[in-house]
Amino acid sequence: MAGTQATYSRKDHERAERLRYLGDIALVILGIVVVWQILHMLAGDVAISSPLATAIRAGELLGSANFWPHAGETAKALVYALVIALLIGIGVGTWLGAHKLSGAVAEPILVALYSLPKITxxxxxxxxFGLGIEAKIAFGAIHGVIPVTIFTMNAVKNINRVFLRSARVMKLTTMQTVTRILLPATLPEIVSGLRVGFSLTLLGVVIGELFSSHRGMGFLVMRAIGLHDVSTMMAVTLILAVAAVAISSILLYIDNRLHRRT
Amino acid sequence: MNRLTLIRTVVIVAFFGLLEILCRTGIISPFTMIPPSEMAVELWLLIASGEVARGMRQTLGNVAVACFFAITVGFAVGAGVHAVPRLRRALDPFLTTYYAVPFFVFYPLLVFIFGMNNFPMIMIGFLFAVVAMIINTLNGLDKIPRVYRKVARMHHMGRTKTALLIELPYAIPNLFTGVKLAVAYSFIGVIAAEFILAPGGLGYAISFAYDNFDNNTMYALMLFILVLVTIINMSLHAYERRLLRRQGR
Incomplete structure (x- = not known):
């Protein structure tokens, strides 16, 4: 046992730190659940269902065949909207970043559009687009496209000029410059834009579903309200929130790794 | 007026001109959109009739309350959390993923609990805005260079004095970014809430006009909100730029 003290290395210390950090996060989650339980006890079953009841109802929903078409509808709208936002955002962002004058003209307009209540x-x-999924997709896309554009624009604008000059020296074609130089150099920022864009796109899609829609998670919430079905309403909200946080955390992880690499 | 502003104005005017032409020539049908010039005329009539003022008072009142609480609470929480590094590290992942949760799904729940009045709308505006303020308060306090605090210690300043004379002035541009976002986000929160379910306000008026196929009123009000919010946001944005320039950042 004499060696124990000596082998207590930096690595062990880091592991202990990490464990404590994860413990702290668990405590925060526990805190949220406790506050929720207290609110439940104050407001009663008619207003807020307890964490346990909500989790059970969420489990039931996840196991029921009726739930998945709605989740699928929201996911489909989200994916389409995100793809559209990315294509337009990266395209326009690259142009505005590469062409200085266009960028300078467009930037304040983009900032103004970003903070507009687009719900109007x-x-x-x-x-x-009518009352179908197309409207939700379009609405999600107009929420997501602006942050992607802004992040891409800044990434292209701040790209190291030496990279572009070396591309020219090596006589790379435009296509090669884009795939070998421009894309790898701007990828970290584009992923940051994607992360912000994802949040806003989801927001757009869900708002779209809360207002005149007949399918999707947002619609489930509205229908549950109509039926005074509190536990379903909270369960759908919980599922949506957990899914959103999970996806966002994954994107955050990728984002951090890409930024550390460069 | 410098060249950039001129080009920008031309771009914006050209955009509305194009819309006007597309609407007038019937390429965009009048059932989809009315020409911008008609929107302006309709808006003028609505303002003259006093109908806009009523909705506006309610909306702006709710935004102001939501904003006030978001800024004060956000600042207090931000400053408090910053003082406890361990808590701050544990909260960080929650703060960064906060906006991924589509908060409006809570709105029906709030209406259900508190009833159809202003409170749930203020609550949504507050929830939407407060975290932006917390994040920017933390950012601002993070950015204070170590040497400034050392100077404070050299001068034997107490905790309050350091906060008031050193930390607060240095963090002001970032705090103002928080204020700017809090204003923009409370607008988004309140108007979206009015839109979904509400007893009144500008967002409600738009959704009411939409339900009644009253395109003229709807577009006039849309134009009004967009212009109003853009003016407010852009003034705050311009002031923020000035604050940052003054600090030479």
């Missing part, structure tokens, strides 16, 4: 435009979207 929803009726317009509904009038153009």
């Amino acid at each position: 435009l929803y009726p317009l979207i509904l009038l153009i």
Whole structure:
């Protein structure tokens, strides 16, 4: 046992630190659940269902065949919206970042659009696309496209000029420059944009579902409200929140790794 | 007016001009969108009739309350959390993923609990805005260079004095970024809430006009909200730039 003290290395110390950090996070989650339970006890079953009851109801929903088409609808709208936002955002962002004048002209306009309550435009979207999934996709996409554009623009604008000059020296074609130089150099920032864009796109899709929709998770919440079914309402909300946080955490992890690499 | 502003104005005017032409020539049908010039005329009529003022008072009132609480609570929580590094590290992942949760799903729940009045709307505006303020308060306090605190210690300043004379002035531009976002987010929160379910306000008026196929009123109000919010946000943005420039950042 004499060696124990000596072998207590930095690695062990780091592991202990990490364990404590995870413990702290667990404590925060526990804190949220406790506050929730207290709110439940104050407000009663008619207003807030208890954490346990909500979790059980969420489990039931996840096991029921009726739930998945709605989840699928939301996921489908989200994926389409995100793809559209990424394609347009990266395209326009690259242009605005590469062309200095366009970038300078567009930046304040983008900032203004970013902080606009885009919900006011929803009726317009509904009038153009009708009441189906297309409206949700379009609404999600207009939420997500702006952060992706802004992040891409800044990434392209701040790219190290030496990279581009070496591309020219090595006589790379435009296509090669894009795939070998531009994309790898801007990827970390684009992923940051994707992370913010994901949150906003989901928000857009869900708001779309809360307002004149007949399918999707948002619709389930609204229908549960209509039926005064508190536990279902909270269970759907919980599932949505947990899924959103999980996806966002994965993106955050990738984001941090990419940024550390460069 | 410098060249950039001129080009920007031309771009914006051209955009509305194009919309006007598309609407007038019937490429965009009047059932989808009315020409921007008609929106402006309709808006003028609505303002003259006093209908806008009523909705606006309610909306702006809710935004102001939500904003006030988001800024004060956000600042207090931010400063408090910053003082406890261990808590801060544990909270960080929650703060960064907070905005991934589509908060409006809680709105129906709030209406259900508190009833159809202003409170749930203020609550949503507050919940949406407060974390932006917390994050920017933490950012601002993080950025204070170590040497500044050392100077405070050399001068034997107490905790309060350090906070008031050193930390607060240095963090002000970041705190203002928080304020700017809090204003923008409370607007988004309150108007979206009004839109979904509400007893009144501008968002409700738009959704009511939409349900009644009253395109003229709907577009006039849309134009009004977009112009109003853009003016407020852009003034705050310009002031923020000035604060940052003054500190030479």
